[in-house]
Amino acid sequence: MKNLHLGVMALLAILPFRACQNKEAGSAQSTEPDQEQWEPFDIENLPDMVDIPAGTFLMGTASPSAVNYDEAPQHRVSVSAFQLSKCEITNLQFEEFRPEHKALRGDFGFSSGDNDAVVNVSWDDAVAYCKWLSRGTGDTYRLPTEAEWEYACRAGTTTLYSTGNSLPYAMQKQQANNRDLKAASLEVGKTQANAWGLCDMHGNVEEWCQDYYGPYPARELNNPAGPSAGVFRVTRGGSHNTPVEFLRSANRSAATHDAATVMIGFRVVCSEITPEQYAPLDEIPLNADEVSQGDYSWSKPSAAPFWKEPIPFVVEPNDGTPFYSHNHQPAITWCDNGDLLAIWYTCNAEAGREMEVVASRLRAGEDSWDKASSFFKVPDRNMTGSSLLRLSDGTLIHMNGVGRAGEWQDLALCMRRSSDNGETWSDPVLVEPRHTKRHQVIAGPIILSDGTLVQCCDAEAGGSGGTSVH
Numbered sequence: 001m002k003n004l005h006l007g008v009m010a011l012l013a014i015l016p017f018r019a020c021q022n023k024e025a026g027s028a029q030s031t032e033p034d035q036e037q038w039e040p041f042d043i044e045n046l047p048d049m050v051d052i053p054a055g056t057f058l059m060g061t062a063s064p065s066a067v068n069y070d071e072a073p074q075h076r077v078s079v080s081a082f083q084l085s086k087c088e089i090t091n092l093q094f095e096e097f098r099p100e101h102k103a104l105r106g107d108f109g110f111s112s113g114d115n116d117a118v119v120n121v122s123w124d125d126a127v128a129y130c131k132w133l134s135r136g137t138g139d140t141y142r143l144p145t146e147a148e149w150e151y152a153c154r155a156g157t158t159t160l161y162s163t164g165n166s167l168p169y170a171m172q173k174q175q176a177n178n179r180d181l182k183a184a185s186l187e188v189g190k191t192q193a194n195a196w197g198l199c200d201m202h203g204n205v206e207e208w209c210q211d212y213y214g215p216y217p218a219r220e221l222n223n224p225a226g227p228s229a230g231v232f233r234v235t236r237g238g239s240h241n242t243p244v245e246f247l248r249s250a251n252r253s254a255a256t257h258d259a260a261t262v263m264i265g266f267r268v269v270c271s272e273i274t275p276e277q278y279a280p281l282d283e284i285p286l287n288a289d290e291v292s293q294g295d296y297s298w299s300k301p302s303a304a305p306f307w308k309e310p311i312p313f314v315v316e317p318n319d320g321t322p323f324y325s326h327n328h329q330p331a332i333t334w335c336d337n338g339d340l341l342a343i344w345y346t347c348n349a350e351a352g353r354e355m356e357v358v359a360s361r362l363r364a365g366e367d368s369w370d371k372a373s374s375f376f377k378v379p380d381r382n383m384t385g386s387s388l389l390r391l392s393d394g395t396l397i398h399m400n401g402v403g404r405a406g407e408w409q410d411l412a413l414c415m416r417r418s419s420d421n422g423e424t425w426s427d428p429v430l431v432e433p434r435h436t437k438r439h440q441v442i443a444g445p446i447i448l449s450d451g452t453l454v455q456c457c458d459a460e461a462g463g464s465g466g467t468s469v470h
Contacts (some may be wrong), residue, residue: 040138045093047085047133049270050197052152054081059150060216061250067354069322070379071250073218079151080223082271084144087188087199088117088207089129089266097132098125109183110240110262116186117205117265123233123257126208126266133268143210144269145225146252149236153202153249155195160248162194167202167247173240175203175247177351177406179461181262184240201237202247205265209234213254213379215281225275227282231427232256232378239263242405246353246380253380256428259412261404261435285321285373287341287359291423296338296364313342313360317371322356324348331443333388333396335421338364341396343375343386353380353406361422376400376416376428384408385441387455392447395419399445399455400428404435409461411439413470431470437461438468 056078061071092114095101104120106112111119121129126143133141144152154162161167167175171191173184189199211226211234226234232254238247240263246253255264314327323346330344340362347355359375362368377383382403389397396418401411413432416425432439440458447453459468 041136043096043133043136045096047089047093047268048087049083050086052082052084052196055079055151057151057154058158059147068251070215070252073216075216075218076220077147077151077224078222079148080273082148082269082273084152084198084269085267086197087267088205089268090115090188091118094118094121094129097129108181108262111186113187115188117188119186119205119262119265120260121265122260123208125260130268139270140272141268141270143208143266145275146209146211146234146236147224148269149207149209150249152196152198153237161202162249167244171202172244173203175242175244177243178241179407179409181241186240203238203240206235206239206253206263207237208264208266209236217278217281223273223275225277227280228277229280235264255378256430258430258433263404285375286370287361287373287375288423291421292337292364293420295336311367311369313362313369315360315369315371317373321358321373322346322354323358323372324354326350329386329443331386331388333390335390335396336394337421339421341388341422343388345383345386350384351382351407353382355383357383357386357400378402382406382408384411385457387441387443387445389445396422397453398425399441401439401441408440409437410435413439413441
């Protein structure tokens with residue numbers, strides 16, 4: 001019996017935990033101080049959890065490419081011990097919480113099985129699942145911070161991937177920028193685990209993190225949780241149908257909190273540590289700096305001919321603003337303060353994740369446009385198609401396509417508003433949240449006499465697909 005007992009104990013020592021094991025006795029503390037206490041309830045399909053040791057690592061990339069500028073500065077980060085689910089949350093696990101999600105299985109041909117990584121879940125959905133899991137178990141579950149995620153992914157390595165400076169072919173799933181998504185199994189736990197026993201950290205699906213997306217601070221951090229405010233939520237790990245470079249340990253992506261695609265899922269952390277946020281580090285772009293809020297006194301119309309040489313609005317910046325070789329699809333509008341505001345996308349390739357929408361302002365009374373500066377970018381997403389429109393009350397409307405990945409065929413359609421001549425903008429709203437054809441924005445929206453906004457879009461990625469009207 002003694003030998004049998006020792007054998008069982010040895011087996012338990014190498015298996016991942018079935019459920020979170022908090023270090024403190026009693027019920028877990030809520031991640032929300034004012035959340036009422038709930039009685040635990042039975043959850044049948046708990047995620048297997050793996051112990052991640054405390055440690056310190058270098059987060060980010062010391063000398064990233066221009067496309068991956070957001071991985072710098074590389075900085076030292078200390079992380080307390082925590083537990084992370086061995087695999088991404090599956091359909092079976094998520095649907096115990098939200099049974100109606102089963103209707104979304106098989107979307108675009110992905111994630112049909114019980115043990116496939118759940119997809120078509122927003123950041124809000126993932127957070128709600130963590131809260132449900134916490135209530136049911138009495139433990140404290142949440143999404144991993146971006147630092148915890150990269151630390152666990154690296155598992156002590158400093159190479160591009162936890163497997164070295166290349167990712168084995170056996171771990172790859174259609175790793176290319178495919179306009180039409182190619183079939184791939186999303187079953188979890190079928191590829192080689194990293195040194196700490198975590199599966200599918202490179203690829204399968206992107207994974208939501210707790211943090212707002214923002215620039216890295218150039219200092220040492222302890223249990224960071226990203227900036228205290230932002231527009232987008234971080235995703236990590238890369239996905240199927242994505243070039244392999246975007247599966248690197250340091251690669252950063254993000255999406256709006258309500259985005260739900262067949263490329264994004266999540267895994268969970270169990271920990272009583274409360275990571276700390278820091279002040280946002282975003283700088284004010286030139287197009288939003290010192291914008292006049294006075295009403296411009298327009299001169300009276302004149303019938304006399306007026307001639308003037310064209311004034312270039314694409315003016316290359318020299319302040320580090322992302323700016324590439326291909327500049328295309330401009331849109332322009334006028335502001336109540338007398339300024340003209342122009343936007344367009346800049347990229348190396350039209351099917352590129354580096355694509356960013358930049359802007360320039362011709363300020364009232366000036367003879368030259370400002371240098372290009374950042375205007376709108378969902379990190380690591382294609383941004384094809386932009387429009388601007390001034391409403392009768394002076395409100396500016398910005399419409400833009402947002403790719404699920406690097407291609408421009410399947411886009412969601414988002415909208416922002418500004419009531420201060422484009423100095424600040426509302427958070428983007430996904431007015432057409434599904435990534436599909438017919439959402440490539442064309443500049444020049446119109447307002448009908450009844451106030452209806454009409455936005456035309458290219459219906460196909462090619463040049464002969466016609467126009468869709470929204």
